[in-house]
Amino acid sequence: MAAEILRLDGLSKSFFGVEVLHAVSFALHRGEILGLVGENGSGKSTTMNILGGIHQADAGSITLDGRPYRPTGPRDAQEAGLAFIHQELNLFENLSIEENIFISGFPRRLGRLPLIDRGRIGQRTRELLDMVDVRYPPATPVGKLSQGERQLVEIAKALSQDARIILLDEPTTSLTRRETEKLFTIMERLRAQGIALIYISHILGDVLRVCDTIQVLRDxxxxxxxxxxxxxxxxxxxxxxxRKIENLFPPRDTEPTTVPALEVEGITQSGVVRDVSFTLHEGEVLGVAGLMGAGRSELARILFGLDPFEAGRIAVGDTTLTEVSPEACMRHGMAFLTEDRRGEGLMMEATIADNTALPSLRAYARSLTGWIARSRLEDDVAEVSRRVQINTTDYRGMLVKNLSGGNQQKVVIGKWLLRQPKVFILDEPTRGIDVGAKFEVYKIVNQLVAEGTAVLFISSEMEELIGMCDRILVMSHGEITGIHERHEFDSERILETAMLKNLADVA
Amino acid sequence: MSGTAGRRLALVVLQNAPLIAFVVVLVIFASLSDRFLTLGNFTNIVTQSSHIAIMAIGITFVLLTAGIDLSVGAVMYVGVAILALYLGDLPVVVSFPLVALIGLALGAVNGFFVVQMRGLHPFIITLAMLFILRGAALWMTDTRMVFVAEPIMSLGRTSYLGVPWAIWMFAAVFALAWIVLRETPFGRQVYAVGQDPVAAGKAGINVPLVLFAVYCICGLCAALGGLVSIAQVAAASSTFGFQKEFPVIAAAVLGGTSLFGGRGGVIGTVFGAILIQTVENGLVMTNANLHHRW
Structure with a gap:
């Protein structure tokens, strides 16, 4: 085996008393591609952030080239020869390729004039672009490049900084298959030059295709x-x-009905989802499983009229929607809890009452003047807020931004409950909230289905789906690859279905 | 097929909008007045637009970082008031650089607060500066008109190689700004910060320093604009520089610089400034009726 370049020894890290990384140790060698895999929240990002100097480990040590390595910021990591390539790239679309590569330190004319040495950066950029097989003049604006080409420009930038270790975090999510293959070729070329790479991905087929060693993180x-x-x-x-599923989920004593609440038939939008059909019944919790980028949230947005679709039919109850817009969907009794609570779900600077009332204002307008019936609205807001157990009663004074994540989520749920939805789409309803709040959200869901509401439950957490759902739909690459009934739930089999297409790619 | 062709045409038109608008304006006024399309009138237009152009070049730096500076007209007035009241006896080669430095210092105050008070939009900070500085200038001048001495007035009438002094000043500021924005690391960093300040920070750019610097440059250019203007008009009343922020920002934006940062440049700004002046000049030339109603 080649020389060891990086060693992690017993790294631990806690946030607010919750341990997110426990005594993690592994080594990386020169000319090695190491795959780091694990479910969401397994500690991959924390490991990366510690290496990148964004977080500091609570315990344990890192050794780089035999010397202790304790980065306190991104700069330290860069100077030590570590380069990070994230899912969201760090490029400036309004600048050229060469300017992007040298933005951190332009070579200057005659060494000290404050003028950029265009000749030299052009020359050097051509060499770097050759190494990653990008054939564009160095002065091309980055805005003109495809996602895959931009990814390669990021790698060229890493090489320009003499990176010896390159860490790639889900680099292929926005790449085509061909671009992905090209990325792998480049990675293999860098490996041959003695550069070490850490590759993080959900796509196990890719990990098996390109990595020499694989480390698995869980919790x-x-x-x-x-x-x-x-x-x-x-x-x-x-x-x-x-992992064994413990008693994390409140028991449910109602059974789903066979009355269809939401019928979806052949929904297709090229590049997003293909031929998606399913039926959601009254009083049922239907889970949607899948890896990141499988098209789950995209499907939810289409069903609620936020994004367009090319073909297919959506019916709520027994009416087919002729127009699919959020207004129409809401009129027919649909509600949608977005995965982006802070950005889309709430007005952070407004009060609980204002947030809760927002989608229902029209229902509280007086018929004659159109003015809002304040006291009736406030009574109902208070009632629904109590029902979802928000831990304050100052609904009219408390700003949403000052609430915990769990209570914020309850505000979102409350605002939809005020409309008494027949179909409730929940996209990652427990993301970023603590265990106690999760349990309360589960209880609300159980209550809702007991009253006959149909719930579409999208989640990245397998045990949550298994614990909560009557059936689980599995999506992969925009298609439904399987439906699992409650009696046959098995997280391994579901995960296998979720990776079906990825496995097919390897074969 | 025709859809994409149409869209491409629309894109070309959109990208060259300032130039096209300029040509359209020229054609309209040239057909309405035979005095309009003469070299003398054109020199006149550029001379009259030069103080707006210089200030607009300064504000282009700020707009490129997605900021704004509403205090340019007030900075202009303060600089000229100090020049007329306290520096009148000094030779121009001393007093002008001093006024320029005052502009730079006032810009630095803007920059300091923009960097320090991250939660506060530059709009608010520079709006406050506008009122403070106008108030200071009114207090200094007792709201009376101030006059500059003979050497400065004669400077306004000076030409070199047949080109008025104001245009030389304008050309020098433009050339320097163009080189700084295109060919220096600082210039490219201004664009990077405007595009994505978070990414710029991650790329090792000193974002606060870049922001501070653009407000200094803007203040400096505002003072220079004041000098060019006062040399032409010789006296500054209490409305000197009043609401100048409007044509100055308009010139930069007409020239294609985005209010959201990262896009644009000083060539467009120069076009924008001249375009505004051309319209004004053309309306005068064609005896447009101010009180006309449709």
Whole structure:
């Protein structure tokens, strides 16, 4: 084996008393591609952020080239020869390729004049672009490049800073298959030059395709790892999920009906979802599982009329929607809890009451004047807020931004409950909220279905889906790849269905 | 097919909008007045637009970082008031750089607060500066008209190689700004900060320093604009520089600089400034009726 370049030794990290990383240790060698896999929230990002100097470990040490490495900021990491390539790229579309590569430190004319040495950066950029197989003049604006080409420009930028370790975090989510293959070719070329790479991805097929060794994280623990040949895909999957589901979910004593509440038929939008059909019944919780980028949230947005679709039919109850817009969907009794609570779900600077009242204002307008019936509205807001158990009663004074994540989510749920929805789409309803608040959200969901509401429950957390749902739809690459009934729930099998298309790509 | 062609045409028109508007304005006024399209009138237009153009070049730096400076007209007035009241006896080669430095310092105050008070939009900070500085200038001048001495007035009438002094000043500021924005690391960093300040920070750019610097440059250019203007008119009443922020920002935006940062440049700004002056000049030339109603 080649020389060791980086060693993590017993790294631990807690946020607000919750341990997110527990004694993680592994080593990286020169000319090695190391795959880091795990479910969302398993500690991959925290590991990256510690290496990048964004967070500091509470315990443990990192050794770089045999010397202790304790970065306190992105600058330290860059100077130590670590380069990070994130899912969202760090490029300036309004600048040229060469300017993007050298923005952190332009070479100057005659060494000290404050003028950019265009000749030199052009020359050097051409060399770097050659190394990553991008054939554009260095003065091309980055805005003209495709996502894949931009990814490669980021790598060229890393090389320009003499990076010896390159960390790629989900780099292929916005790339085409061909661009992905090209990225892998470049990664292999860099490996041959002795550069070490850490590759984070949900797409196990890609990880198996390109990595030499694989380490698996689960709940902040390193649960396994080894050379690629010793880590077949079923081993990886069972390492990633293998967790017993404890009593985290409130019991439900109602059964779903067979009355359709939402019928979806052949919904297609090219590049997003393909031929999606399912029926959601009154009093049912239908889960939607899938990996990041599988098209779950995109589907939800289409169903609620936020994004367009090319073909297909949506029916609520027994009426087919002729016009699919948020207004129309709401009129027919649909509600939608977005995954982006802060950006889309709430007005952070407004009070609980204002947020809760917003989608219902029209219902509280007096018929004669159109003025809002304040006292009736406030009574109802207070009632619904009590029902979702927001931990304050100052609904008219408390700004939403001052609430905890869990209470914010309850405000979002409350504002839709005020409309008494027949179909409630929940997109990642428990993301970023603590265990106690999660339990309360689950209780509200159970209450709702007991009253006959139909719930579409999108989540990235497998045990949550298994604990809450009557059936689980599995999506992969914009298609439904399986429907699992409650009696046959099995997280390994669901995860396998979610990766169906990715596995097919390897074969 | 025709849809894409049409869209492409629309894009070309949109990208060259300032130039096209300029040509359209020229054609309209040239057909309405035979005195309009003469070299003398054109020199006149550029001379009259030069103080707006210089200030607009300064504000272009600020707009490129997605900021704004409403205090330019007030900075202009303060600089000229100090020049007339306290520096009148000094030779021009001393007094002008001093006024320029005062502008730079006032810009630095803007920049300081923009960087320090992150939660406060530059709009508010520079609006406050506008009122403070106008108030200061009115207090200094006792709201009376101030006059500049002979050497400055004669400077306004000076030409070199047949080109008025104001145009030389304008050309020098433009050339320097163009080089700074295109060919220096600082200039490119201004664009990067305007596009995405978070990414710029991650790329190791000292974002607060860049922001501070653009407000200094804007203040400096505002004072220079005041000098060019006072040399032409010789006296400054209490309305000197009043509401100048409007034509100055309009010139930059007409020239294609985005209010949201990252896009634009000083060439467009110069066109914008001249375009505004051309319309004004053309309306005078064609005896447009101010009170006409449709």
């Amino acid at each position: 902040g623990h390193l649960v396994g790892g080894g050379p690629r040949d010793e880590m077949p895909i079923d081993t990886l999957i069972s390492l990633m999920v293998g």
